[in-house]
Amino acid sequence: MEEENENRRILNEVFGEDDDGEEKELEISKLDSTENPLKWEQIKEIKGLWLCKDFLSLEQQSSLLLAIQNEGWFTEDRRNQAMRFGDLPMWATKLASYIHEAVMLGDIESCDLNKEEAYPMPSHLLWREPLFDQLIVNVYQPGEGICAHVDLMRFEDGIAIVSLESSCVMHFTRVESDTCCIENRDKKEAPVLKIPILLTSGSLILMCGEARYLWKHEIDRKAGVQMWGGQEIDQQKRTSVTLRKLCQPE
């Protein structure tokens, strides 16, 4: 119970809800168009992939880390992943509504705002209830990453990843590229297109449609791979929060 209160307190600090449960104007106005609106960047090469670099302020990042730490999931040294299904901890539910708000109110550079793909999340996903019901927190030590994969089909479209602590480069490759390589083994094959995305602490990416189903994502933190701007990233511990929605059984 004490832990719950502590979590509640942290949450209120992070995402701004005061004692009577009302959202603070101040926090909401942070997402307003006039004052430092959150900026969305559409990754041109990958349909459905959007990056919101400064999604969480430094203060919000440390409070979120504290809320994760308070869950006590990573007290054993070797544990590096925690999963939750269904009812998510309150901080994760708050994070989800913050993502919703960011999609609704964030700044989008687009020439045609009438098109659904001009937005970081299509409305049928953005308005589903709940937006997410599955959570993974991954903790990576320097050198650790995640192999190239497409997230399991048991999850719906519309996946969010919030990055904390050390920056990293996530690489995206088209799903067909493997098959394409086998078929064309003897031909001079064009090199596999690998799109690097820098995930800094506090950033959020949203993967929908092609980005979710037709591209694999991976984080290779072996020496020499984590390059950005001609320099190797100094690797520290990295934590990520992935939010997804389970498919409904037929």
Ligand SMILES: O=C(O)CCC(=O)C(=O)O
């Ligand atoms: O840690 C990350 O940023 C990615 C995690 C991920 O892709 C997954 O858990 O499926």
Ligand SMILES: [Fe+2]
């Ligand atoms: Fe993934």
